[in-house]
Amino acid sequence: MNFFKTSILSGFNTVITMALGLITNKFIAVFIGSEGFAIIGQLKDFLKIGLSLGQLGFDRGIVKYTSAHKNSSERLSKYLSTIFISQLVISGCIALLIILFHNKLLNYLTGLENYSMYFILIGLSIVPMVLYTSGMSALNGLHEIKKFTLISVIANVIGSGLALILIYKYQLKGVLINLAVIQFINFFVFIVLTIGKPFQRNWFQHKFQKKEFKNLARFSLMSIVGTLVLSLTLIAIRKYISFYLGLDYTGYWEALWRLSVIFVTVLTSAFGFYLLPTFSKLYTKHLKKEIFNIWKITVPVSIFAGIALIIFREFVINLIYSKEFLIISGVLIFQVIGDIIKINSWILGNIILAKVQVKTFIAVQIGWSIAFFTLSIILTQKVGFVGIGMAYLISYILHFLFMNIYFKKLLWRKSISV
Numbered sequence: 001m002n003f004f005k006t007s008i009l010s011g012f013n014t015v016i017t018m019a020l021g022l023i024t025n026k027f028i029a030v031f032i033g034s035e036g037f038a039i040i041g042q043l044k045d046f047l048k049i050g051l052s053l054g055q056l057g058f059d060r061g062i063v064k065y066t067s068a069h070k071n072s073s074e075r076l077s078k079y080l081s082t083i084f085i086s087q088l089v090i091s092g093c094i095a096l097l098i099i100l101f102h103n104k105l106l107n108y109l110t111g112l113e114n115y116s117m118y119f120i121l122i123g124l125s126i127v128p129m130v131l132y133t134s135g136m137s138a139l140n141g142l143h144e145i146k147k148f149t150l151i152s153v154i155a156n157v158i159g160s161g162l163a164l165i166l167i168y169k170y171q172l173k174g175v176l177i178n179l180a181v182i183q184f185i186n187f188f189v190f191i192v193l194t195i196g197k198p199f200q201r202n203w204f205q206h207k208f209q210k211k212e213f214k215n216l217a218r219f220s221l222m223s224i225v226g227t228l229v230l231s232l233t234l235i236a237i238r239k240y241i242s243f244y245l246g247l248d249y250t251g252y253w254e255a256l257w258r259l260s261v262i263f264v265t266v267l268t269s270a271f272g273f274y275l276l277p278t279f280s281k282l283y284t285k286h287l288k289k290e291i292f293n294i295w296k297i298t299v300p301v302s303i304f305a306g307i308a309l310i311i312f313r314e315f316v317i318n319l320i321y322s323k324e325f326l327i328i329s330g331v332l333i334f335q336v337i338g339d340i341i342k343i344n345s346w347i348l349g350n351i352i353l354a355k356v357q358v359k360t361f362i363a364v365q366i367g368w369s370i371a372f373f374t375l376s377i378i379l380t381q382k383v384g385f386v387g388i389g390m391a392y393l394i395s396y397i398l399h400f401l402f403m404n405i406y407f408k409k410l411l412w413r414k415s416i417s418v
Helices: 003-031 034-054 059-068 073-100 102-110 116-124 126-141 145-170 172-194 210-217 220-244 247-271 275-281 284-311 313-320 323-354 358-383 386-406
Strands: none
Touching: 003 034, 003 145, 003 247, 003 313, 034 073, 034 102, 034 116, 034 126, 034 172, 034 220, 034 247, 059 073, 059 126, 059 210, 059 220, 073 102, 073 116, 073 126, 073 210, 102 116, 116 126, 116 172, 126 145, 126 172, 145 172, 220 247, 220 358, 247 284, 247 313, 247 323, 284 313, 284 323, 313 323, 323 358, 323 386, 358 386
8 A cells, every 4th residue: 555545544544533532531621620631631641651561662562574575474374473472471471461550550540449349350451452453553554554544443432432431420420430441342343354364363373482572672672662752741730739739630631632643643643654654764864854844844834733732722722622611722822832842852852763773762761751840840840730831841951952962964064975
């Protein structure tokens, strides 16, 4: 399937996912309120950590090796069998640990005490979530983009429909039930639509293979560290806001963060399938030319979109959430400017990923997280809630400056050999 068709299907999937997400956000804002966003944000980041560890960071490796061996049933079977066995064991152990320590984990993350049974269900959902996500990565590697999009859309429609019903009837309890049940629904939809074609049962009949496991593990460190650092930072910031400003402000910040994610996703989704494979092939002046060509698009587009969002921010906030959330209007200005810088810095970050510069990637991730968290504490104490938006902006200015200094020979040296 050519790049144009792939981009169209990817864009369609992104639009459907975001549209359903916006409707769900509206229901949460109306029927639960800001505190609901605070609790949901903590649990979702906890699930992301469980997913990353349960997957063993194999997501990029799965795409690479299923793509490389899609025409060799024997080799493909060894990889898929190894993935299935290793991830089933690890995700099962993680689920067991969550069940054993569910009260302490739930209390630490949310402060809730009467929802332990629902948190146990969320813990159990780690297993189908891991298998579903890895299965979708395998579909991507097999270039089954139509099937990938179909499964994603069906799962999102069913999951979002169920979420709306549960939120309407049970409020916060409904959200907790949905967080767990949606993982089982996703996996069920995946199994129904892939068994027999393209997946074959004999692809999963091999024993665990050490060689294939080592190959997959080459991609693990960056993936796991990236997820862990970001999710732990967000969890820590939410806990700090809750302690210093109150749980309602934690919910306001989570709503702001979700709006920020939507803004960045809309502006970067078109390049998602393009940057990594392209940057992997290019070197020196050709890579420099490609970066500046992309910047010629992303810089003016992100600035224009950012200005539009800032101008119409109150309308957008009221549309997506409710009047209660207009308190984030002032902070949104700093967040959007930070997002504009983030988008254009993200392009340089893809060079690090494409060239598999593990140490640099980890250092950048940890450095940004420390800066963001530290600045959030300092500025919140000095100027209040708006300080978190300022911290976000400053942290991405520092990120962008570092990336430009790190790649100064590539980007700013006049004479570069081919």
